[in-house]
């Protein structure tokens with residue numbers, strides 16, 4: 383049965399970084415809704431144009447559009463044995479849609495790791511974050527600097543600051559998370575799936591905590 387891992391947590395807590403590592407270690411596909419939107423923006427698709435108007439303001443893209451995009455992505459062959467969901471669901475309506483989609487794909491989400499950190503830590507991390515243009519590898523000028531400033535360690539591409547990582551938008555994104563995404567914490571806690579992980583530990587410690595937590599679930 384396909385196994386899905388839903389990574390929950392505020393922007394800047396390290397979901398993207400951890401999802402990439404978990405994907406390598408488990409062999410499950412990494413599905414990042416933010417990356418899918420950014421890919422559409424790069425390719426100037428209609429979806430990209432629409433998403434951009436919300437993303438630059440730090441707002442969420444409407445549920446129907448987001449759900450349709452994820453539904454299409456989950457239908458691709460590399461998600462057949464499951465996936466790590468990074469940034470989706472982000473609203474109660476998306477969580478409900480995911481439950482329905484998983485039933486359709488005959489899959490299940492047993493584990494919902496919830497990575498936490500205080501707001502001042504998130505703001506500091508997001509404003510010091512550098513992202514690679516080619517594949518979205520993530521660095522941080524303080525906690526995880528690249529070996530050569532401005533260059534991705536993995537593929538040599540240029541590092542840039544995401545528009546929505548600028549200070550004013552970061553605050554808006556955290557507020558949107560508190561208003562719209564945090565209700566999912568109690569939703570998954572009630573289902574007995576939530577695993578809380580301290581996101582202020584080192585990247586390696588968070589990975590270890592995630593791997594330890596996931597061992598408890600059948601693959």
Ligand code: AMP
Nearest residue numbers: 415416436437441442443448469470472
């Ligand atoms: P992220 O890379 O996960 O921080 O997402 C960047 C931006 O993409 C968010 O601030 C939203 O504008 C949009 N986005 C990503 N995932 C979702 C989602 N599940 N629902 C709505 N908007 C999303």
